[in-house]
Amino acid sequence: GGVNAKITDINGGQLSNRRININGAMQVAQRGTVVNAGNEYGGPDRHKLSKNEGAYTISQATDAPTGSGFSNSFKIDVTSAGSDSTAGNYVALEHKIEGQDLQLLKKGTSSAEKLTVQFWVKSTVTGTYVLEVRDTDNTRVICKTYTVSSSNTWEKKTLTFDADTTGTLTNDSNESVALQWWLLAGSTYSGGTLQTTWAALVDANRAVGQVNAVNSTSNDIYFTGIQIEVGEIATAFEHRSVGDELAKCQRYFRRFCEGVQYAPAPGVGYGVSSTSAYHKVDLSPEMRSVPTLADFSNLRTDDVSGGQAITALSLVSSMSSTEAVFLNATSASGLTQYRPYALLANNTTGAKLDLSAEL
Numbered sequence: 001g002g003v004n005a006k007i008t009d010i011n012g013g014q015l016s017n018r019r020i021n022i023n024g025a026m027q028v029a030q031r032g033t034v035v036n037a038g039n040e041y042g043g044p045d046r047h048k049l050s051k052n053e054g055a056y057t058i059s060q061a062t063d064a065p066t067g068s069g070f071s072n073s074f075k076i077d078v079t080s081a082g083s084d085s086t087a088g089n090y091v092a093l094e095h096k097i098e099g100q101d102l103q104l105l106k107k108g109t110s111s112a113e114k115l116t117v118q119f120w121v122k123s124t125v126t127g128t129y130v131l132e133v134r135d136t137d138n139t140r141v142i143c144k145t146y147t148v149s150s151s152n153t154w155e156k157k158t159l160t161f162d163a164d165t166t167g168t169l170t171n172d173s174n175e176s177v178a179l180q181w182w183l184l185a186g187s188t189y190s191g192g193t194l195q196t197t198w199a200a201l202v203d204a205n206r207a208v209g210q211v212n213a214v215n216s217t218s219n220d221i222y223f224t225g226i227q228i229e230v231g232e233i234a235t236a237f238e239h240r241s242v243g244d245e246l247a248k249c250q251r252y253f254r255r256f257c258e259g260v261q262y263a264p265a266p267g268v269g270y271g272v273s274s275t276s277a278y279h280k281v282d283l284s285p286e287m288r289s290v291p292t293l294a295d296f297s298n299l300r301t302d303d304v305s306g307g308q309a310i311t312a313l314s315l316v317s318s319m320s321s322t323e324a325v326f327l328n329a330t331s332a333s334g335l336t337q338y339r340p341y342a343l344l345a346n347n348t349t350g351a352k353l354d355l356s357a358e359l
Helices: 242-250
Strands: 048-051 055-061 073-080 090-098 115-123 127-135 140-148 155-161 175-185 220-230 253-256 269-271 276-282 292-297 299-302 307-309 312-315 324-330 340-345 352-356
Touching: 048 055, 090 220, 115 127, 115 140, 115 175, 140 155, 175 220, 242 253, 276 340, 292 312
Parallel strands: none
Antiparallel strands: 048 090, 055 073, 073 220, 090 175, 115 155, 115 220, 127 140, 127 175, 253 352, 269 276, 269 340, 276 324, 292 352, 299 307, 299 340, 312 324
16 A cells, blocks of 8 residues: 655745745844844844844844754844833834745735744743734734743744735835834834734734833843745744855845955956956846945955955945946055056955845
C-alpha cells in the first residue's frame, strides 16, 4: 500500500512562495545594530521602527523560541522609556509591501481574499496588543488584538483579517499595504473604538486597548517567524535560504565596502579633476527604484598604487538607474583627470556605502 495524494493548492494558492513578506525569520541584517534608533530601518532588514517617543536600540538577536526552527529575532531594547500620556505618542514595528506583490489578494473585488498573519512574540509587558493592516493606497485599515500572556516568554500568535471588497491595490512597485505591530499608542490612536472590520482610516480607532510595552528601560520586545499569507489557514512557516532572503532584501537596501580593510564597491570609476572622481556602482539584484545615498563613511578613491580619502559624496541622479548608480566623490587633492579609479574602504573594516530604495 501507500498514499497517493494529489495536492493542487494551499489556501487556493500556489504551493510555494506562500509567504508574501520578506525576512520573516530575521536572518538578514545588513545595517546591524542601530543605537538610539529614529523613525527608521535597522536590525533585521525590511522591518522599520516607527516611533516619535522614547529611545531604543534595535538589533538582530539570537534569542528565538526553542524548537521553532528559528535562530534569530528582531530585538527592540528600551533605553529611554516611552510614555503614552501625550496624545500623539506612538511606537510600532512596521513591515511594508509593494502593490505588485499583493495582487493575489484580489482586494477591491468581489473575489477578495482573507489574509492570515502568524508570528512569534516575546515581551516584558503582558496584556493586549494590536496588529494593524493598513491599505495605504486607499487609506483603509483593519485591526486585530492579541494577548501577551507571560512576561519574557516566547508565544506564537495567529490572526486572520477579513477580505476587503473595497479599494483595489495599485499594481506597481510602491507601498500598498503596511503591517504595524503597535507597542505604544497615545489617545490620538487609542481613544475610539478598535476598527476590527475594514473601513476608512480613523486614527482614534487604530490601537484601542494597546498596552504600553515600552514603559521601562527594563523592557525588551522580540519578534520572529512572521508569515503573511493569503487565505484563512496558517500554513507551516515557509523557510527560504539565507541567499534567497538576502537577494530579496537587497532590492530595498544595499551596504557596500564593509568588513574588509579595502573592500570594493562593484563597478568602475574615473578621475574628473584633481579633487573629483565619478564612480559607477553596479546593482545586482536590481533595486526597487533608483536608490538614494543613505549614508557613507571611511571611503577612498583608489588607483591601486594609492588612494585619496573621500570627503564628500553625492549621487548623480541623471546618470543613475535601478541597475547602477553614479557617485560624485570629492577628495582634498591628488586625483588625475581620466585616470581609472576604484571605490574602496579606506583601510578600515568599518567603512560603509549605503544605498536605499526602501518603501
